[in-house]
Amino acid sequence: MKITTSVLCATLLFASHVSNAADVASANWPAWRGPFANGTAPESSPPLEWSETKNVKWKVKIPGKGTASPVVWGDKVFILTAIAPEKKTEPKPETAAAVSSPATNSVATNAPAGGPGGGGNRRRGGGGGFGRGEKPTEMHEFIVLCLDRKTGKTLWQKTAKQEIPHENHHQDHGFASASPVTDGQVVLAYFGSRGLHCYDMDGNLKWSKDFGDMITRASFGEGASPALHGNTVIVNWDDETDNDFIVALDKHTGKELWKNPRKEGTGWSTPFIVEHGGQKQIIVNATQARGYDFATGKELWSCDGIGSNPVASPVVAGDTVYLMSGHREPNLKAITLGRTGDLTGTDAIRWSHNKSTPYVPSPVLVGDALYFIQGNTGKLSSFNAKTGQPNYEAQQIEGIFGVYASLVTAKDRIYVMGREGKCAVLKHGLQIEILATNKLDDRTDASIAIVGNELLIRGKENLYCIAEK
8 A cells, every 4th residue: 555645645744744744654563543644554564363362462451440541652552441439338239220220221222432412402400321431539640651561560550630520421431531642742642621741751741721521422432632743732622511623732741832713513523734835724523523723723614414423533645535424414526625714515426325324443544445344243344435436335244343543554454453352354346255253351442553563452441552572
């Protein structure tokens, strides 16, 4: 798979201070969805097969809970987690019965890790919802871990914040869902309502920023990661209050560069930075998708009708951005970059599709093929990204059922990680061809990181480094 001009531009956005962007891309996985922010590792050749006893370079237990994906710079792996005291009390009989009810399970299974579940109108309270537990009463520690990529040994561990969370989260989720981001100079650890914290590579705190308390839909929790380009950090803050915003901060000091108000419900999609036609812009997937000027925060364009509760990150190929949602109003729109104003219903929408789209897992592009999961299931679609015609649609991947992790790709292979620890490795092509199905003993909701010829897989309990032996 060749590095195209558009992909190389994306690399430069994450590594603008280095001279060889391609080398940086192959040696690092610096942010959510990697060096291109789209789940691709074109210069990597990770293992095709692994298990608990095959091609495991190391396996370490991670304290606490979280679904944040690991990020990598050189020989350092960074990961976020939240630690709470263990509860010793037994559940009441009626509570246990309620949790095991078919109605509760059917809704909770379709709710994302760190994303939305039930619907609901915008409100200021942290109301209830299926899969939501009671508000915490214990002090939590919000932790940044730095591990040695060669051995898995902890190099440093820092407590970014200690507090009792103001609301709970979905039962499949946790208080550490946003992935960190690094550029080899700083590490940015974002815990949403617990703030954004900037460290140097040795774990020394440079600054912290508190944005207040986010009130999420049905108290399902927070999940969007920050984005970093050059000296600028972008944070998108959408919740159930009327105080939504997108903000740019200086990475060295935390100083606010600009801030723009928004009007959206709770958001779980990470901002995507891209350059097109000589202009850098930030694209945010939401019920109304928007593009913002990177330098000033000015809104450049908008497009309504993406659907409720968008979670998946955008992907870009050439002059087209692909935006998806798969909650109650499945939708996929291929939108032309470079246009301005309200693009709803205009010819700026090159093609659209209204079924089989992802709820939580983000899509991936391989050549002209756009791959995406239906809902949170194990059904995969492949569409021609230019024409919108399906190569195949909602085809069941054998052995893969629930999926929260986003798709990643390397060496013309697509890695689909299921929630039960199984990962199907598929060959890029016009039909589903499974090359291997691999199984770990841990449950897996976090997305895979690919760096060099290694896979980093975060389970509920452990972090694995997978490499050929």
